[in-house]
Amino acid sequence: MRRNAGEQLRESIMQAADAAADRNEPIWAVVTDEPLQRVFCTPGPQLTGVVAVMVADRYQFSISDTDREGIQCVTVQIPREVFAIAESFMAGFVGALRANGVHGTYRKSGTAKEYRF
Numbered sequence: 001m002r003r004n005a006g007e008q009l010r011e012s013i014m015q016a017a018d019a020a021a022d023r024n025e026p027i028w029a030v031v032t033d034e035p036l037q038r039v040f041c042t043p044g045p046q047l048t049g050v051v052a053v054m055v056a057d058r059y060q061f062s063i064s065d066t067d068r069e070g071i072q073c074v075t076v077q078i079p080r081e082v083f084a085i086a087e088s089f090m091a092g093f094v095g096a097l098r099a100n101g102v103h104g105t106y107r108k109s110g111t112a113k114e115y116r117f
Contacts, residue, residue, distance in 0.1 A: 014055055025087045030094065032104035035079030040071050041096045049092020050074045053085050 041047040047063075051074060054061040060077035081104075085093055094106060098117055105114045 027109045028085045028087060028090050028106050029109060030083040030085055030097075030104060030106045032081050032083075032097070032102055034102075035081050036097075036102060037076050037079040039074045039096050039100055039102070040066065040068075041074055042070055042099075043072070045092030046096040046099065047072055047074070047092075049085075049089040049094075050096050052089045053083050053093050056086065056089075057084055 039050050041050050051061075051063065053059075054074065054076065057080075059080055062075050062077075064073050064075065066073050083093070087108075090106070094117055097104070103117060105116055107114045
């Protein structure tokens with residue numbers, strides 16, 4: 001059975017998320033100031049980071065093309081403010097949030113120090 005590009009991307013990201021879990025990577029908590037429903041992403045680390053977080057956190061989402069070349073939109077079915085993220089996906093996820101003008105905090109699990117973005 002032939003898989004479409006979305007199915008291939010999801011499978012690839014699930015494998016990367018499983019590998020991160022196997023490595024027992026630190027988990028980061030990201031809390032946005034406002035509920036997040038939509039994030040525009042460039043292919044590569046941004047899209048991978050955002051989709052990996054949605055898959056790992058078991059949030060229902062969709063990916064759609066936009067009228068801008070090379071930009072895709074990830075839409076969360078129910079707006080969310082709290083995300084748990086394996087360290088290897090932090091740069092892409094927070095990079096996408098910053099590019100979208102989203103603000104909030106992030107903190108490494110087991111620590112008290114929070115960082116604003």
